[in-house]
Amino acid sequence: MESRIRNFVIIAHIDHGKSTLADRFLEITGTVSARDMKEQYLDSMELERERGITIKMAPVRMEWKGVELNLIDTPGHSDFSYEVSRALKAVEGAILLVDVTQGIQAQTLANLEMARQSGLKVVGALNKVDMNPPGVEELRGELAKLIGVEPQEIHRISAKTGQGVEGLLDSVVSDVPAPKSGKEMEALIFSSLYDEHKGIIAFVRVFGGEFRKDQRTKLQAVGENFKVKEVGFFAPQLEVMESLKTGEIGYIATGVKDPDRILIGDTIGERGLPGFKLPKPVVFVSLYPDEGGDYDDLKVALDKLHLNDSALEFTPDSSQVLGRGFKCGFLGRLHFEITMQRLEREFGLATVNSFPSVAYKVIKRGGREEIVENARDFPDDPEKALEPIVKLNVLTPSEYLGSVLGLNKFYRMRDVQTGNAGRNIKVEARLPLAELIMDFDDKLKSVSKGFASFSYEPVGYEEAELRRLDIYIAGELVPGLSRVVYKEDVEREGRRMTEKLRDLLPKVQFVQALQAKVGGTIVARENVKALRKDVTGALYGGDITRKKKLLEKQKKGKKKLVGMSRVSVPPEVFRELLKR
Structure with missing residues (x-):
């Protein structure tokens, strides 16, 4: 049975066409009908289609000339390199896809090195040849040298038109080795999905044994036993099967509801496969709801995101100025930006966030x-x-x-x-x-x-010589604007931030003093001028004392406003402050 299976991934840089190539595979193999086809079919989120990047890995099983092909479409960004590394452990082959208009990119080299370390058979392909750019043959030789094959073994394809794609599928069948059979019950988790009824669905590659419904088995890293609710494969929708056997890629519905129990890289079965580690967040941001009353909504939204994104970490946090919120950990800046956009798109939540920080x-x-x-x-x-x-x-x-x-x-x-x-x-x-x-x-x-x-x-x-730079607006510390900077840069960064804030902050009806402080020392200062309303505009001529009374009343009102004000820094101001 294993001899009729080929497991492979597509590895490529962002925008080099791996999702489009997956679309052509689905069409050519008849896995998805032309009527049901849509662009970037395997990209599960609207946001992925819009940004043209693959974040969540979507597997699919196809049939080609009597052989079962299991494809995993991997992310192409450094932030998600751990997910890519576990996907590579689940397969025997990789298509290395390079856009002829852009050439070999940094992340392509990084993923190729990971594929080599995993012992994969690499099949090279140049995409977008229908555009006839100059230097195609030169790039073909370059890619061949990189992989260690002859130039004629590098496929010239167009994922958009389908040119050369059938030949590429033939190479996957002929060149990628069939999976080896193992004796121990082992299935590697390389991704997961949350389902209200079935609990967390683990995407797995079976390395040994056979998994069936109602079978008792174990999550090795967390030591938790569970009863299998369902097994099946991806077509690309979930298709139920009687069992998942050695060499196959499919899913196991665990019934487990806690996302912290199903970990990418863990093993389901009798013993743990080597190489498991917990992905560590490297970027930390505190998030607060734009409206104080939305705290519970933000918690529900983060909980739901975490169900399908176990790398997202968050713990309750609070600020005197911004109220209750969460300190979140992300795999990188792109992971952070995608999460922010999902909160806005999928849950309608606007948030105020602190400066992204790292773990010092x-x-x-x-x-x-x-x-x-x-x-x-x-x-x-x-x-x-x-x-x-x-x-x-x-x-x-x-x-x-x-x-x-x-x-x-x-x-x-x-x-x-x-x-x-x-x-x-x-x-x-x-x-x-x-x-x-x-x-x-x-x-x-x-x-x-x-x-x-x-x-x-x-x-x-x-x-490093580091100091904490704090920003005060109208005498009030804004925790979200605190940053760790180099000692030699405190004055320059303090000036830069106060000057930018002066230009970016919306005016209110009183002067907003901006101060940058290190410890107790003010290193920079600016003012945001008051929004001036002409309260005497309706008086034409008349008694001067009447005008003075109105101006005095306005002055007292502004003093009262200063005392009552809550410092508010719009999210777009944070984004502008990040730019150099």
Whole structure:
């Protein structure tokens, strides 16, 4: 039976066409009829179709020339690299897809390296050849060299028109090895989905044994036993089967309702497969409902998002100014942005958020070490502070190399090295994670006109001179605007933030004093002028004392307003403050 199965993934950079290629596979194999077909069929969320990126992995089973093909469509962004790594463990082969108009990108190289480490058979394909761009054969040779095959083994396809796609499917059948059979009952969880009636549905690859309905089995990482409610495969909708056998990819309905019990990379069965780890959040943001009364709605929304996104972490948080909210952990900035948009789109919730922060290690007086994930908890005068560092890999066309290296003026890029990578230049550097999550992606796209790409991986912690910068508006601390900055940058950043706030904050009926403070020291100060209403406009001539009385009354009213005011910083102001 296993000899008639091929399990594979498509790995590619964002926008290189992996979802469109999956669409053509579904059409050509007759898995989805032309009438039911829609673009990016396997992308489960409207947001994915709109942004053109795949976040949630959607598996599908197809038949091609008597062989069962199981495809996993993986995310293509560094934030989701752990999900990709577990998907690669579930298969024997990978299609490495490269857009001929953009060439080999940084994340392509990162995912290829993961595929090699997993021992996968890699099949190369150049997409969008229908556009007839120059240099296709040169790129074909480059990709062949990268994979270690002859140039003629690299497929030239158009996922849009279907050109060459049947030949690519034939190569999957002929080149990707069939799964090996195992004796122990083992099924690897590579994704999951929440269902009101069936509980959490685990997407699995069976490595050994056979799983059936009503069978008792175990989640190895958490040590929890459960009774299987249902098993089946993806067509791509859920199709019930009697059993899931060795080598197959399908689903197991667990009946478990707690998303923290079903973990990506865990094993269902008699023993745990190697390589499991908990994905760790690297970006931390405190979220508060825009209207104080929406706290319960925000909790319900985050709970629902967590059911299908176990990497999202959140704990209750509170602020004197912003009220009750949640401290959330994300896999990266894209993960954070997608979650914010889902809260708005799917639940109609507007939120106010703190500055994105990273997990700092702080050594306090007396030698006690603690992890600080929220900027407002960073101590005034730590004995020592360490920040997380990433290894950055940038691929850029040679004509933009100078501009990319020029980013050193804005970011603390260290140990910069350059080298050839086919027709591109590879730039390697070390960079503080806090700098990466600010706006590095936007800046890189800007200086390279969108042609450069990057991937990153954490490499540990390094000591740094850091201070907490607080912002006060009208004498009131705004916790969401607190940031951890380098000691040498406190005055410059303080000035930058107060000047930006002066220009961005909406005017109210009293002067808003803006102060940037480090410890008890004011390092920058600005004012937002009052919105002036002409209360004497209706008086034409007449007694001057009447005008004075009205102006005095307005002055007292403004003083009262200052005392009653609640500082409100619109979400778009936070977004603007993130830009350099």
